[in-house]
Amino acid sequence: MARIIDLFYRLLDLVMILLLAGMAVMVFLNVVLRYGLNSGIPVSEELSRFFFVWLTFIGAVVAHRHNMHMGMETFVAALGRRGRMLMMGVSDLLILGCSWVLFLGTWKQLPINASMTAPVSGLSMAWVYGTGMFTAVMIALITATRFLRLVTGRITEDEIAAFAGERHQFDETPASGREGGAQ
Template sequence: MQKAIDLFFKLLELLVVLALVGMVIMVFGNVVLRYAFNSGILVSEEMSRYFFIWLTYIGAMIAMRERGHLGVDTLVRRLPRAGKKACLFLSEALMLFVNVLFFIGTWKMHELQVTSISPVVGISMIWVYGVGYVVAVVMALFNLEVLFRLLTGRLAEEELVQVVESEDLPHAMPAGEGVRP
């Protein structure tokens, strides 16, 4: 099961890269074409916006898996174990609630988005905003997994504070290897 999840997130990372490359090509290519040839890529504005929407939502799912979202843990780290558990439960329950709201909101807008066609590209807008379904479900599954492990006592002490220092993230550079003045 873990291999399937890892593969899913590798595919998401690939989609983020492709969306970013697509945005750069569309925007940069359009600027060059407009400046040099007084023409442009017709779909560039719409497609770069759609790529940005997908990049943002997919990036949010990846960041949630890596616990890379911003958080303030100054107070929580000083609490006793029971306080940390209560804060984690409240945090995960609130995020789960927001994900449910996000799914419901996407569902309520579904009919409008299916019938709404983008003016230049000509695709149904559900292909753009339907990513809300995927994001809400994936992030809710993460919330449920943490809540399950919390309620069954399967979380270690260090997992009770879900904020990870930026230096501890997998993609962070080792200290001292940044850009030098």
């Protein structure tokens, strides 16, 4: 199961790379065409904006998986193990609540936006606004899984350290081994 999840996040990484590359190519090409030929590709402006929205929302999911969002790390790092676990639980419940609000808001807005089309490309605006639903569901799944491990006592010390900002979950070396250069 862990391998499937890792493959899914690698796929998200690949999608983000493609979105960023697509944005760069479209914007660069438009600049060259406008400067050199006094023309442009109108759809590229619209699509690059859409790509940016998708990149941001997918990036939020990937960042959440690695505990890279802003937090009160100075406060949490000063706490002991029990305090960190309590703060992790409170944080997880707040994140689940915010994810629910994002999902519900997107759910209510999606039918309205699905009936509208983008002016140049003609794409349904549901493709743009629907990313909120994807993000809400994915962040809620990540958080609910972590919260379940927390309340059942299966949370790892690495996860607690990552929550406190002592290391990121994708780091290969332990936090104590970084300073001395040991691997």
